[in-house]
Amino acid sequence: MKHKTIIEPFRIKSVEPLSLSTESERKEYLKKAHYNLFLLRSEEVIIDFLTDSGTSAMSADQWAGIMLGDESYAGSRSWLKMERTIKDLTGFDHILPTHQGRAAERIIYGYLGGKGKTFISNTHFDTTRANIEFSGADAIDIPIPESADTSLIHPFKGNMDVNRLEKLIAETGAENIGAVILTVTNNSGGGQPVSMRNTKAVSAICKKYGILMLLDCCRIAENSYFVKHREPEYANKSYKEIAQEMFRLCDGAAMSSKKDALVNMGGFLALRDKKIAEACTSLLIITEGFVTYGGLSGRDMEALAIGLEEVFDDHYLEYRIKSTTYLGEHLHKLGVPVLMPIGGHAVYVDAKKFYDHIPVDEYPAQALACDLYILGGIRTVEIGSVMFGKYDENGKLIPAPQELVRLAIPRRVYTQSHLEFVIETFEELIKHRHDTKGYKIVEEPQFLRHFTAKFEGI
Ligand SMILES: *Cc1c(COP(=O)(O)O)cnc(C)c1O
Numbered sequence: 001m002k003h004k005t006i007i008e009p010f011r012i013k014s015v016e017p018l019s020l021s022t023e024s025e026r027k028e029y030l031k032k033a034h035y036n037l038f039l040l041r042s043e044e045v046i047i048d049f050l051t052d053s054g055t056s057a058m059s060a061d062q063w064a065g066i067m068l069g070d071e072s073y074a075g076s077r078s079w080l081k082m083e084r085t086i087k088d089l090t091g092f093d094h095i096l097p098t099h100q101g102r103a104a105e106r107i108i109y110g111y112l113g114g115k116g117k118t119f120i121s122n123t124h125f126d127t128t129r130a131n132i133e134f135s136g137a138d139a140i141d142i143p144i145p146e147s148a149d150t151s152l153i154h155p156f157k158g159n160m161d162v163n164r165l166e167k168l169i170a171e172t173g174a175e176n177i178g179a180v181i182l183t184v185t186n187n188s189g190g191g192q193p194v195s196m197r198n199t200k201a202v203s204a205i206c207k208k209y210g211i212l213m214l215l216d217c218c219r220i221a222e223n224s225y226f227v228k229h230r231e232p233e234y235a236n237k238s239y240k241e242i243a244q245e246m247f248r249l250c251d252g253a254a255m256s257s258k259k260d261a262l263v264n265m266g267g268f269l270a271l272r273d274k275k276i277a278e279a280c281t282s283l284l285i286i287t288e289g290f291v292t293y294g295g296l297s298g299r300d301m302e303a304l305a306i307g308l309e310e311v312f313d314d315h316y317l318e319y320r321i322k323s324t325t326y327l328g329e330h331l332h333k334l335g336v337p338v339l340m341p342i343g344g345h346a347v348y349v350d351a352k353k354f355y356d357h358i359p360v361d362e363y364p365a366q367a368l369a370c371d372l373y374i375l376g377g378i379r380t381v382e383i384g385s386v387m388f389g390k391y392d393e394n395g396k397l398i399p400a401p402q403e404l405v406r407l408a409i410p411r412r413v414y415t416q417s418h419l420e421f422v423i424e425t426f427e428e429l430i431k432h433r434h435d436t437k438g439y440k441i442v443e444e445p446q447f448l449r450h451f452t453a454k455f456e457g458i
Contacts (some may be wrong), residue, residue: 006319008412008416009269009315010059012312020046022452023374023375025044026374026377029044032211035370036453036454037370037380039452045250046378047378048410049378053258054258054264055257056262058262058264059306059307062263069297069302071298072298073293074292076298077291078299079298081302082097082304084198089308090217090253093274094280095268096286097296098267098284099126099294100266100295102128102131102256103287104256105131106131107216108254108269108276112212112276112281113132114137118137119137119178120142122159122160122181122183122186122189122194124141124183125187125190126140126214126387126450136259137178144161147159147189148401149314150190150338150353153341155230156230157189157190158186158191160184160194162201165202169185169205178212180212180213180214181213181215181216182202182215183218184219184220184246190404191219191346192339193222193405194243196233199250203249209256212252212273213251214250214254215250217255217260218256218259218260220246221260221311222260222317222344223243225239238316239312251271252269252270252273253270254307255267260308261314262307265300266296266303266304267295268294269284277327320411323409325408325418326416329342337350345409346408347409350403351367351382351384351404354401354433355368355414355438358437363384363386364439365405366438367436370379371436372377375429376422376424376425378407380406381408382450383405384404385399387400388400439455441454
């Protein structure tokens with residue numbers, strides 16, 4: 001018999017209790033956190049969809065690996081295992097371990113960036129953009145135009161606009177471009193995949209102009225799932241083979257292993273070019289650690305090497321993508337405006353449509369994130385004008401192109417009944433959607449303001 005229920009392809013050996021709370025307790029917690037969900041304590045949250053980053057449950061094999069971790073300063077066996085695994089996957093010769101993704105970004109963009117340089121991406125993730133801009137360089141996003149229409153169905157909405165890429169290169173001058181960065185899947189652009197065809201087209205343009213092409217490969221396994229199921233030429237390839245082909249089209253990659261390597265901490269930089277790798281290695285030693293551990297302990301590297309193999313398992317990836325789709329499709333059926341089609345690691349709600357009575361300078365996505373928390377103890381994240389908004393010279397908000405709330409699903413952590421609980425919360429929320437009011441920012445830092453900004457209700 002073919003079952004229609006896709007079960008979690010694991011059973012639970014060790015459990016972590018959830019701390020349940022009441023709605024009135026949560027109202028107090030939120031007030032104390034200045035209406036910024038980053039400032040809540042984790043015990044004040046029931047279902048934590050803040051991020052899929054570093055929140056994965058490790059397997060029994062990974063925990064066993066933790067005990068085998070070799071903590072030697074130089075030449076650790078765990079490092080050699082991690083290096084071998086990454087070389088096999090990426091095909092790059094130079095692997096630099098870092099404590100997380102942004103450390104790899106600081107090193108590579110610190111080296112490639114600086115005043116007068118431009119970086120081009122399908123969409124720069126927030127830490128990627130911050131590291132590039134911090135170096136003095138500019139970061140330009142050129143997703144395909146279809147990505148702006150949140151209800152449009154397109155198989156590869158994460159793709160880069162290759163016509164604009166050619167135009168931008170002509171305007172900017174190839175020599176001024178630090179790198180072209182393809183983010184797979186496109187996290188800030190809705191967790192949407194990038195096709196192999198698009199990767200090939202971008203790669204060909206970069207080769208033609210002699211521009212470095214990098215992969216932000218945090219979710220390379222999830223992206224491979226979509227390539228296999230949506231690009232017919234890849235139907236008979238394994239997920240890992242698809243990933244390997246994508247790396248072959250690029251010159252290097254940065255990974256936050258807190259995503260698809262199924263670990264709680266870790267990252268790496270992988271490079272083809274010896275000269276760039278040597279320069280980056282100096283920065284690695286100065287700021288992260290020696291070349292055979294970077295910012296990681298031996299046990300972290302052991303678990304990372306195991307996770308990077310496990311993530312390409314057929315049953316795991318099917319469960320992973322289908323459970324995200326399950327949540328998204330159910331919300332869609334309720335009439336919640338979700339970004340379509342559903343991406344790999346998260347469901348994105350279009351708050352501009354859901355709260356169409358709240359203007360963008362009153363942050364409708366922040367309002368929705370707060371409401372989900374109060375009603376269901378669900379912590380999500382705003383990806384809109386709080387995260388990406390800027391001010392013009394008169395201090396008026398230049399809004400982000402979209403006002404989204406992301407429900408990011410940690411890997412192997414929640415079961416179907418947790419998802420049902422979230423769906424029920426939306427059922428209730430949708431009844432009172434027009435009673436909600438917006439927020440204003442009362443305090444904010446200069447960079448990455450969403451992490452620490454303080455809000456007040458309007
Ligand atoms: C998480 C993430 C990063 C940054 O990685 P950290 O480990 O959080 O420092 C960079 N790019 C993308 C696409 C990400 O999702």
